[in-house]
Amino acid sequence: MTQQRISQNRADQAAPAAAPAVAATASAGVDTPNGFRLDNSGKRVVVDPVTRIEGHLRVEVNVDSDNVIRNAVSTGTMWRGIEVILKNRDPRDAWAFTERICGVCTGTHALTSVRAVEDALGIAIPENANSIRNLMQLALQVHDHIVHFYHLHALDWVDVVSALSADPKATSALAQSISSWPLSSPGYYKDLQTRLKKFVESGQLGPFKNGYWGSKAYRLPPEANLMAVAHYLEALDFQKEIVKIHTIFGGKNPHPNWLVGGVPCAINIDGVGAVGAINMERLNLVDSIIDQLIEFNDKVYIPDIMAIGSFYKDWLYGGGLSGKSVLAYGDVPEHANDYTDKNLLLPRGAIINGKLDEIHPVDHRDPEEIQEFVTHSWYKYGDETKGLHPWDGVTEPHYELGPNAKGTKTNIIELDEGGKYSWIKAPRWRGHAMEVGPLARWVVGYAQGKPQFKEPVEKVLHDLGLPTSALFSTLGRTAARALESQWAGYQMRHFFDKLIANIKAGDLATANVEKWEPKSWPKETKGVGFTEAPRGALAHWIKIKDGKIDNYQCVVPTTWNGSPRDPAGNIGAFEASLMNTPMVDPAQPLEILRTIHSFDPCLACSTHVMSEDGQEMAKVQVR
């Protein structure tokens, strides 16, 4: 079952056949249109499964004789077919299906879905519903960012075993020097260390088993490691509190309930039966959770990012596309039903080729802007050199390995990136591969000169003594996520206050039912809904016919970031980010994990497909 393996020289492999725009150069390798030189000579390293992500992902890289990555291949290795399943169903149910695309960023797909249906049917939601939706969406951002950093990403930077040799007093001094967080006494760290020691001595290391402990790629002193492990456990306890905001308004988490036309929870502040609705007790609970998460961001998350960052500040690899081409859709409408740039608190725009002074507008309806390609994906198009806008998306699954793949169809040893190699399609914006996510949002906000994004970024860079260019890195991606968590906490305070003010002014409405009944809908219509999921730009396109879903297509953040190559040979954000990174030891793929994790990959989201005719997919008999 060994899947990470180092194979022989692959210099004999042909350049990707379907990449006419990629010119072979005199020296080794080929240049991609988006500015990377791919060289697949050297040793091939395979990481499968990539763990600490949502879903299933495989990464293959080639390293040269100095163990520097010179070619990168990322592969989404699962497909679920949610869009096929949505066909002919009630559009009012679509949020529940699409929410199950992802249980991690749970709710974002549901929000995107109800917006798409409301856009198609021309439904305006009440102001309270907008505030409550924003509170849920922002709570999700904070929750997702905290869980991502501490539980999915931190172990790439933090050596758990090293924490055993820390001096608890010195750890306490370190913690108190960077934050006023109360859980920082020498006794606290001593107790934690004792528990950790017993845990390690038991010989049953649980999720920490076979980690890369002791690798030279880890740079924190034992005291910082102990502090970080303490916060790993504290964050595990705390994250369950944040999501109670979803439980209050949506009844549960993961997978809270949503509603086309508003939100399902009614507001009752004074009347009979208020205990069955959003009342003062419920609002007070939301209020106290917002206080707690703001404090956690300010006193734990941000100081940890700065402390850990200070030890890694010369590890500035992994920028990939972030300094070149980034895309943000914008989200968090200040006022209900207005999705124009001006009204969105998270920024919208596209930057291409690193030109920060030129921000392009984004139109989800323009068939020339967002298109998906399948040349290197396990799907079939009539003409695979062309992309399709999601409203006209066609997909026919077609699983096959390229001619130079090693192994068999059901036992892949090495993939052939010259052929089809992923269940992820390749979305492009005007033909450009784009990075999406917190860093993309903050780069767009920074480039727009918006103080709420520019100032925190400049402060982080200044405090770490780094130039602006350092932003475009694995570390920059991780820092942007922390800044966004902090920003989101303050926005939650804003929308909570706004909700209270609106209720105080006598407005209790939470849903608009004018167009609830399908008989009030047009015979045929289409719409698009978009959000900024924690991982980046997310949109759903829907076509409705005779009251049923005729067509449903999602283009999700990890589809953008984890895309395979396109017909022109552009590589996607994951692949670009790995390029030119030196590895300490290719047998311990810590650097690969570190950079891939900085995107917070979500594979269940990215591997989707829509069949134009909705027919059951043909069974393919393979060995």
Place this chain on the structure above:
Amino acid sequence: MAAIETFYDVIRRQGVTRRSFTKFCSLTAASLGMGPIGAAKIANALETKERTPVIWMHGLECTCCSESFIRSAHPLVKDVVLSMISLDYDDTIMAAAGHQAEAILQETKEKYKGKYILAVEGNPPLNEGGMFCIDGGKPFVEKLKWMAEDAMAIIAWGACASWGCVQAAKPNPTQATPIDKVIHDKPIIKVPGCPPIAEVMTGVVTYITTFGRLPELDRQGRPNMFYSQRIHDKCYRRPHFDAGQFVEQWDDESARKGHCLYKMGCKGPTTYNACSTVRWNGGVSFPIQSGHGCIGCSEEGFWDKGPFYERLTNIHQFGVEKNADEIGLAAAGLVGAAVVTHAAATAVKRIVSKNNDHSA
């Protein structure tokens, strides 16, 4: 924070006294015909027993079960992972990746043959040779069967592993298949829900580690203790159902008063789960409490029993004064046998209370 490494430590921390523990060992020894020396042996074994290894695998899924699991408030998942079980493999949180991760599976199979629990979130797709879910270059279904061979028991987490869930909804393009359809020779406990409630999940895990056996299961393989009652039976809005007070449309006066969501398509009457009793996220709420009907997410094939809102909306207005049994009977034609049972039960209750009235 106390360090807990053995079975004994764990049960002591859960409030079991030393005396009860000794008694338990004596009784076990006696029942096995081992005598007083046997009791000491059992006690010694339990006091030094290793934590049960758990291998948590992911097939086609959305990770909502893992996310739910980490929300557990009692016990905290931190304590479950550090003290009660040894979660040696879980793609979502484990430090190792690639071959270092895979090596753990091989080692567990050899070292803990027949002694580890295989927890499965998600399911294997069988179409395309299984390659709709590739894990380590191979079909997930192979890895699943391989790890099941030497497992003590299997926990099917959530609706995906138990029934198939969303990817198995019609037309199920990947041929996503519940795990009991591909593994036949091991005890499988189903913990359905999309996702299951966090404390139900940790309740099942701690039950197994504490008592050393699987909980009692119903005919569908679900633990009786959490899945034997309908949400409707314990719903706090139930008196409004009985009184004929219903929400007629979203955000109406009845919605604000917390009336019954039955006419909005609530599937509480046909759904077996602990939502209305345990509730969600530390008891904060559950779907019906927050104003939306139950979508029936712990029931087999619930995605194809929809639409979620229309199923019961065409029931004629119930008179406020109408007898609850008539309501139950009117609803029965649409919801099925479960409501008939409810009507019958209510009738019995009324007869009993009438008799009581006479005697009073």
